[in-house]
Amino acid sequence: MSQTLTETTPAEAAEVPFVEHWIGGASASGTGERTGPIFDPARGVVQKRVRFATADDVDAAVRAATAALASWSETSISKRQQVLFAFRELLNARKGELAEILTSEHGKVLSDAAGEIARGLEVVEYACGIAQLLKGEYSEQASSGIDVYTVRQPIGVVGIISPFNFPAMVPLWFFPIAIAAGNTVVLKPSEKDPSASIWLAELFAEAGLPAGVFNVVHGDKEAVDAVLEHPGIASVSFVGSTPIAQYIYETAARNGKRVQALGGAKNHMLVLPDADLDLVADSAVNAGFGSAGERCMAISVVLASDAVADDLVAKVKERMAGLKTGDGRRSCDMGPLITQQHRDKVVTYIDQATADGAEVVVDGRDGEFDGEASGFWLGPTLIDKVPLDSTVYTDEIFGPVLSIVRVEGYEEGLGIINRSRYGNGTAIFTNDGGAARRFQREVQVGMVGVNVPIPVPVAYHSFGGWKASMFGDAKAYGPAAVAFFTREKAITSRWLDPATHGGINLGFPQHD
Template sequence: MAHTITHWCDGKPFTGTSGNTAPVTNPASGQTTGQVALAGLEDARTVIQAAEAAFPSWRDTSLTRRTQIVFRFRELLNERKGELARIITAEHGKVLSDALGEVSRGQEVVEFACGMPHLLKGGMTENASTKVDVHSIRQPLGPVAIISPFNFPAMVPMWFFPLAIAAGNTVVLKPSEKDPSAALWMARLWAEAGLPPGVFNVLQGDKTAVDELLENRAIKAVSFVGSTPVAQHVYATATAHGKRVQALGGAKNHMVVLPDADLGLAADAAINAGFGSAGERCMAISVLVAVGDIADALVEKIAERAASIRTGDGAQNSDMGPLVTRAHRDRVAAYVDAGEAEGAALVVDGRQITVEGARDGFWLGPTLLDHVTAEMSVYTDEIFGPVLSVVRTDSYDAALELINANPYGNGTAIFTNDGGAARRFQNEVEVGMVGINVPIPVPMAYYSFGGWKNSLFGDTHAHGTEGVQFFTRGKVVTTRWADPSHAGIELGFPQNA
C-alpha cells in the first residue's frame, strides 16, 4: 500500500486536514509509490504560523549557536548523502551518481553558510564626527518561503535554506509534489542536528499552498525556481504583497563550437550537458551552435556517442534515467514530432526506446536534431528533456547574435582554443553564467547563481554574497553618548565636524 508523504510543521510530521492527495510515482517503473498530502488553506496557514512563532527566538539565538547547528547538519548530510540520493532517484528518476552529485553541490552552500559569522560582519567607524561612532549590521527578515522545482529536490532548496537559517530567518519549503520526500528527509536531519521546532518547515501542496505563501503577510521573502511563466506570476504576486523576491525562470542554453575547437572534447561536452539528468536541468545545453564547416563532423561525433548511452533505471547500471512523469515524457516527445514536421533533420531518435523489464517507465532516449532554425518550436521553447538541437551559423558574429536575440539568458558556453575569441565572447554575450570550455557553468557556492533577461525576475541571484544580502537587511547605527557640550537647541541640518 502506498504510504502518505506528509508536511513537516513545528518540528514534527503534520498530516493536515484537507484530505487531498496526489500520487507520487517511480518514473522507472511507472508505479505509484506514495500519496503526498496537498495542503488546504488552513494547512498552509498552520505551517506558516509555526515559522512565524519560531522566528523571534531563532533571531535572538547567538550566531555561534546557529552556526554550530548548520555545521552539525553538514556533518550528518555528509554521512548519509547516499540515503538522500536514493530517495531522489526513486522519485525523480535521475541516475544515482547524478543524484549524489546534486547532493554534493547543495552541500557546498551548507558549507558556505557555516561561514556566516564572517559573512554577517558589519563595519564600524570610530569618531566619524566628533565623539560620534557609526556602525552597520545585517539582520534577518523573518519567515521566508522557498518554492522548489522537481528537477533538483535537494540541491535547489539547499541553494537557499542554509543561508536563510544561518542568518536567523525561519523557513517554509514548498517542494514539488512530483518528488516531495527529499524535503521531509532534510527536515528530519535538521531536527537531529538540533534545529529548534518551527525554524524549518515543509509545506506540501499545489497552487493553493503556493498562493498562500505569496500572499500571507507573515512571509517576508520568496525564493523560487521554475518555468518562466510561473516565475513571472510569483514575482508579480509576491512583490504586490510587499515581499522581497528572487524568481529564477527558464532557460534556452546555447553552446557555441568554433572551428578551432577540439571536436572530440566538444562532442563529449554536448552529450554530458545535453543528456545528463535526461535534460531536466535549467543549465542543460539544449542548443549547439556549430560555426563554420565543422557541423557535419561534430554532429557525427555526437551521434556516435549518443548511440552508446544506456538508458534505464537510475538505481541500476544506467547512464540516463527516465523523465519525471508520463505526461512530461509525452510533452517532450511531441516537441520532437514538431521539430521533424517543421523540417529539422532527425539524426538520433529517442522516442521509441524501451527498457527490458520496465516497459511502463517514462522513457525517452537521447535525441539529436540537426539543421534547426530559430523559428522552430524545438528552438524557441524550453523543452526540458534529452533533446539537443544543432543550429548552423557561418560566423562567430552570427552565433553571438543568435544567443543575444534569445529571450532567455541563463547559461551559455563556448568551445575554442582561441583565448581572444573566448575573452570577446564572455564580454559580449548577454547571459548571466558563461562557460569557456565548460558546458555547465554552475558557479561555486561562494559565487552567485542566476541568469539575465527572462531567466530571472528580481535583482538578486542565489547563494554567494547576493544570497546573504537577500536573506538579510542592512541597518546603520549612529551613536553619541551624552555630554554637556551637546546641550542646546540647533534646528539646522546635522553636519559632520
C-alpha cells in the same frame, strides 16, 4: 503549475504510504482532503501519495515559523553555526540514503543524484561560515565624536518554492543560508517528488534545529498562492519555469514581499572552428542529457560553425550510441522522465522537428531501455539543422533533446544568443583567448562558461540569469543570498560629555 493527477482507486490509495507535511518540528497530516500521486518513473507506478496543503495548513506552518523566530533570531551566531555544522556532518554521512530517494521519485541515476547532493552540500558549508558573512562595517570618527556602523539582521519567515528537477539541491541553495542568518523557513517542494524535503527536515531536527525553524508544506497552486499571499512571510525564493517565475514574482511583490524568482532557460553552446571537437562532443552529450535534460542549466542548443558542423554532429552521434537509458538504480547513464505526461510533451517536439525542416539524427523514441516497459522512457535525441522559428528551438523543452543550429561563425552565433528571450547560461568552446574574452563581455547571459558546458557557480559566488530567466534583483546562494535573507541597519552613534552637547541647532546635520 502542477501535473494532471492520475487518479487511483480507494483500494490503490490505501496500499501506498502518504507523505505528510512537517510543521512545528513534527509530521502533520493537515486539514486538506486532496492528494496527489508520487510516481516511480522507472516503473511507471504510483509508489506514494502526498497530501496537499490548504491555506489553513500554510497558515499553521507560518505560525509555527513565527513562534520559532522569536528565539531563533536571538540565538547566538555560534549556536546557529553549531547546528549547521551538525547538519552538514549528518548529510555528508547519510547522503547515500538521500540519493536513493531522489532516484526513486525523480528518476535520475544514482551518480547524478549524488552530484546534486554534493552541490547542495557546498552551500551548507558556505552557510557554516555565516559569522564572517554577517559582519558589518564600522567607520570611527565619521564626524567629530560620531561613529557609523552597519549590522545585518534576519528578515523573518521566508518562503521557498522549489522545482521537481532538483528536489534536494534547490532547497539547499536557500534554506541553509536563511536559517544560519537567523530566519525561519516554510518550504513548498514540488508535489512530484516531495520526500527529499521531509528527509532533510528530519535530519535537521536530528542536528538540533529547534522545532518550527524549518517547516515543509506540500501541494499545488493552492499551497503556492497561500505562501505568496500570507502576510506573515517576508520573502519568497523560487526556481522553475519562466511563466511561473513571473507569476511568483508579480504576486509576491504585490503582497509586499522580497522576491528572488529564477525562471527557465534555453542555453546555447557556441562552437568556433578552432575548438577541440572531442571536448565539445563530450561536453554537449554530458550537458545535454544529464538528468534526462531536466536541468535549467542543460545545454539544449549547440551553435556549430559551418566549418566543423558535420564533423561535430558525427562525433556527438558516435558518443550517443554508447549511452544506456534505464532504471537509475542500475548501471545506466540516463534515467526516465519524471511523469508520463512530461514524457509525452517532450515527444511532441521531436514529432514537430521534421515538419519544421529539421533532421532527427538520433531518435530517442526508438530506443531500448534497461527497465520496466511501464517506465516513462525517452532516449537521448539529436536534431540537426533546426530552424530558429521552430518550437524545437524557441521553447524550453526540458528533456533529452539536443538541437544543432548551424552558424557562419562568432558574430551570427552571438547574435542568436543575445536575441533569445532567455539568459540563464551559455558556453563558448574555442582555443582563441581573444574570442573567449570578447564573448564573456558581449554575451547577454547571466552565467558564462569558457570551455565549460555547465557554468554553475561555486557556492561562494551566486547563481542567476538575465532577461526572462530571472525576476527580482537577488541571485541565489553566495553573497547575494546573504544580502537577500538579511536587512542591513545603519547606526550613527555619539557619546558626548554632557557639558559639551552642542546646544540647540535646527540646521541640517553636517559633518565637522
